[in-house]
Amino acid sequence: MKKSIFEQKFSQMNLLIISLAPIVVIAFYIYFRDKYEKEPLGMLLLSLFAGGIITIPIVLIEMSFEKLNPFTDQIFSATYNAFIVAGLTEEMFKWIAIVLLIWKNKNFNERFDGIVYAVFVSLGFAMVENILYVFSNGFNTGLIRAFTAVPFHASCGIFMGFYFGIAKFDSSRKGYYLFLALFLPIIFHGIYDFFLMTKHQLYLLLWIPFYIFFILKAFRKLKKLSKLSVINTEIIDI
Numbered sequence: 001m002k003k004s005i006f007e008q009k010f011s012q013m014n015l016l017i018i019s020l021a022p023i024v025v026i027a028f029y030i031y032f033r034d035k036y037e038k039e040p041l042g043m044l045l046l047s048l049f050a051g052g053i054i055t056i057p058i059v060l061i062e063m064s065f066e067k068l069n070p071f072t073d074q075i076f077s078a079t080y081n082a083f084i085v086a087g088l089t090e091e092m093f094k095w096i097a098i099v100l101l102i103w104k105n106k107n108f109n110e111r112f113d114g115i116v117y118a119v120f121v122s123l124g125f126a127m128v129e130n131i132l133y134v135f136s137n138g139f140n141t142g143l144i145r146a147f148t149a150v151p152f153h154a155s156c157g158i159f160m161g162f163y164f165g166i167a168k169f170d171s172s173r174k175g176y177y178l179f180l181a182l183f184l185p186i187i188f189h190g191i192y193d194f195f196l197m198t199k200h201q202l203y204l205l206l207w208i209p210f211y212i213f214f215i216l217k218a219f220r221k222l223k224k225l226s227k228l229s230v231i232n233t234e235i236i237d238i
Helices: 005-033 041-053 055-067 074-101 111-137 139-146 149-168 171-197 201-226
Strands: none
Touching (some): 005 041, 005 139, 005 149, 005 201, 041 055, 041 074, 041 111, 055 074, 055 111, 074 111, 074 149, 074 171, 111 139, 111 149, 111 201, 139 149, 149 171, 171 201
């Protein structure tokens, strides 16, 4: 039986809510973990907007890269799609957005700010991606992504922001930490997608401990950097 206009709108509202709920929850959590000086609302919205906007070139480039995939073997094809198409493209554009919009901004004045802005950029991207996936595949997809893909994007943002924060206030090794801010999220993103894209039972099983490890590792880095103020000179291990 055909749904009424009211039922259709109600269904669409539910999809929008499940798409945005994990974004809002994580955004508020990160905001309140910033203990020393809250970032301006305008800068946070700009970061979200930037993360959303970069979805456009990312989608176009990913579509082009997918067509250039030279592999027919499932494992090699999954490796290419995971590390090059998804990991490299998405994390590089997030990294570029932070460099262009945040790196030299006066509000980036303590280490933890790196995490705040990187996570908000990541959440902006995750928000657009989530809406597209959920409206295409339904409520159950939104529920699954709320506990997997969205927290994962935020955790990549934590890793990226962690090293951006150190690079900002460690002039002697700035280039090294800026490199890690890009390289590590690409690698972790690639591993995450690789396990899923192979569609092989063994790799799907390996995905679970990897995901838990990565989320916990990101949380530890967030906790570590949240303890340090801009004037703290404590050495941070990798």
